[in-house]
Amino acid sequence: MRDVIVIGAGGGGPVVAKELVAKGLDVLLLEAGPRHANPRQEWTTFENDANNPLTGYFRLGRTDRSKPAWFREWSQNSFVWQLSGVGGTTQHFYGNYPRAYPGVFRGYDGADRGEYDVDHRFPFSYSELVPYFEWVEATAPVQTAAMGTKEQVFFRGCETLGLPVQTTKTTRGPSYRPQENAILQPGGNAGKTTDKDLLVHPAATGCTFCGYCFQGCMRPIGAPRNQFAKRSTDNSYVPMALTAEVWAPDGRPVELITDAYVTEVHTESRDGALTATGVTWRDNVSGDSHREDATVVVMAGGCTENPRLWLNSGLPNPNDWVGRGYTDHFFDWMIGSFDDDTGTPKGVGSSARLDFPPYGGLENVGLPPALNAFATTLSDSGIRGQYTNGRGMTGPWDGPAGRLMGPELKELVAGGLDRLLSVLVITDDDVEPDNRVTLSALPADENGPIPKVSFQHRERTARTTRNREFMARKAAELLRGAGAKKVYRIDWAPLILHVQSSMRMGESEATSVLDSNAEARGVRRLFIADNSALANGLGGPNPTLTSQALATRTAEKIFQRYFGGDPWVRSEAPVVSTDPRVSVRLAQLGL
Numbered sequence: 001m002r003d004v005i006v007i008g009a010g011g012g013g014p015v016v017a018k019e020l021v022a023k024g025l026d027v028l029l030l031e032a033g034p035r036h037a038n039p040r041q042e043w044t045t046f047e048n049d050a051n052n053p054l055t056g057y058f059r060l061g062r063t064d065r066s067k068p069a070w071f072r073e074w075s076q077n078s079f080v081w082q083l084s085g086v087g088g089t090t091q092h093f094y095g096n097y098p099r100a101y102p103g104v105f106r107g108y109d110g111a112d113r114g115e116y117d118v119d120h121r122f123p124f125s126y127s128e129l130v131p132y133f134e135w136v137e138a139t140a141p142v143q144t145a146a147m148g149t150k151e152q153v154f155f156r157g158c159e160t161l162g163l164p165v166q167t168t169k170t171t172r173g174p175s176y177r178p179q180e181n182a183i184l185q186p187g188g189n190a191g192k193t194t195d196k197d198l199l200v201h202p203a204a205t206g207c208t209f210c211g212y213c214f215q216g217c218m219r220p221i222g223a224p225r226n227q228f229a230k231r232s233t234d235n236s237y238v239p240m241a242l243t244a245e246v247w248a249p250d251g252r253p254v255e256l257i258t259d260a261y262v263t264e265v266h267t268e269s270r271d272g273a274l275t276a277t278g279v280t281w282r283d284n285v286s287g288d289s290h291r292e293d294a295t296v297v298v299m300a301g302g303c304t305e306n307p308r309l310w311l312n313s314g315l316p317n318p319n320d321w322v323g324r325g326y327t328d329h330f331f332d333w334m335i336g337s338f339d340d341d342t343g344t345p346k347g348v349g350s351s352a353r354l355d356f357p358p359y360g361g362l363e364n365v366g367l368p369p370a371l372n373a374f375a376t377t378l379s380d381s382g383i384r385g386q387y388t389n390g391r392g393m394t395g396p397w398d399g400p401a402g403r404l405m406g407p408e409l410k411e412l413v414a415g416g417l418d419r420l421l422s423v424l425v426i427t428d429d430d431v432e433p434d435n436r437v438t439l440s441a442l443p444a445d446e447n448g449p450i451p452k453v454s455f456q457h458r459e460r461t462a463r464t465t466r467n468r469e470f471m472a473r474k475a476a477e478l479l480r481g482a483g484a485k486k487v488y489r490i491d492w493a494p495l496i497l498h499v500q501s502s503m504r505m506g507e508s509e510a511t512s513v514l515d516s517n518a519e520a521r522g523v524r525r526l527f528i529a530d531n532s533a534l535a536n537g538l539g540g541p542n543p544t545l546t547s548q549a550l551a552t553r554t555a556e557k558i559f560q561r562y563f564g565g566d567p568w569v570r571s572e573a574p575v576v577s578t579d580p581r582v583s584v585r586l587a588q589l590g591l
């Protein structure tokens, strides 16, 4: 009998695991995918080897890449970009760590308070979450991003929009700024040379500007795992959870089992209340099933797999909100072409942002070549000049929205990536019940019926559509202001990489799955601690910091409610995940 079982070692699960092992609890962390214990042997900088969603080392699937990836059904033009493995989807992420906008929380009284998704606010105030933001920001740690040429070009455009520079972590209004990100700042030789012999730890620390954030961060060469630059959870929270006995006075290490797919959450009736008692997990390698019991179960399998596991376990769904309200920031992609060098493929993927509450935000994004080609083709508006699917919006960009072909495409790429600047349009989208996860009617896989992701993307709410159009215009103005010769709008189909709120907490029992402690309304001792617990799309900011702040708060609630513990976030100083005691212990463990 365990104290706590955590399902999923992605963005959220390891946070709960790390916080609770530090308090001496016996925590089992079950991860469906692989553990890349030796990235320098297992990873490459070849895009297809890393990112191919069927066969790449970053995919949704088991360790054995000769076996097929796990299938999900999505019947509309879209792409669901989630990974399995220790680190989950944070293995791909860019580490941008803005806080949610205050306007999405209960009690917000700003002049624009009616402009947000007011029916789906967080059931507590922004100030309630601030100590947890600060805790994660100190732990990860979150720092001001290292910048380069592409950020200079982006800021040149921002300056023409008449907005102020933001200087606080709380976004109070339209403004622009360097990202606050979970990537260690360059130190020593890092950022000063491209000579790889000089970019070796400890002569180089933090980000070496290699430009391969996407393929998994394994630099600086020679650094201990907990000091790799990008703070995906495989480099930050998981090493801490594995070594808690060395850095926490009462700590004990987490037990981490990978290739362990949880197929059922067990419950029983206790004192008239349905209560979680444990899980069954399946070993991907042997096919054997194992049962484990626990005082508390925490689901952190992500926005698509949590609803699937819930429904496959036959857990109650009385208001039919399990899987509903899947928000995705209804992204769009704008490209500017320039005469001068934009530095797009170099350095940290995205180090500059513009926030425009309550509409959303913009960030510059540098991608490696194959992903850049993918990003310019995922259009809902067809091929420019050929057909528009009834969309092909016009505005301050060149011609109708859509993907490019022929001479226009050749002209765009002729100067190479160094002549382009791409801007991600991030929309504050509404929680919409019809954007959802259900069980697919397609054949089940070895872990049970598979999930189906449905998007009513052509019929978004009027507010979501307005927000996206507003931000796309701002992106075009920014690119023109920065000096772009041509500006193209792709009109992306739903690209599910910021995904939130499919098992949302909320003020109303009628439209939420979780209460304000992130405990399931219908199942005691069952908590959710990842993006799916978020109440809404946060106003547009990238979700992981808010998810991890909430997961920290949830860990504290679990400790207080079921283990008689005291809260700690306001009374203790966080230990940073780069703690040298962690490196030493990892080396002893051969990790």
Ligand SMILES: Cc1cc2nc3c(=O)[nH]c(=O)nc-3n(C[C@H](O)[C@H](O)[C@H](O)COP(=O)(O)OP(=O)(O)OC[C@H]3O[C@@H](n4cnc5c(N)ncnc54)[C@H](O)[C@@H]3O)c2cc1C
Residues within 6 Å of the ligand: 007, 008, 009, 010, 011, 012, 013, 030, 031, 032, 033, 081, 082, 083, 084, 085, 086, 087, 088, 089, 090, 091, 092, 093, 094, 095, 096, 097, 260, 261, 262, 263, 300, 301, 302, 303, 305, 306, 309, 496, 497, 498, 499, 529, 530, 531, 532, 542, 543, 544, 545, 547
């Ligand atoms: C290209 C890209 C860039 C991004 N950049 C940013 C960024 O800059 N900033 C930001 O904030 N966010 C970013 N994100 C989003 C970020 O990755 C997510 O917010 C974060 O990973 C979500 O964490 P999660 O725990 O909800 O889900 P995940 O990270 O997807 O983790 C879920 C884990 O649970 C496991 N799992 C699922 N079901 C089971 C089961 N039944 N049994 C056992 N294990 C299970 C999965 O294998 C997975 O490892 C980016 C995403 C992508 C794809």
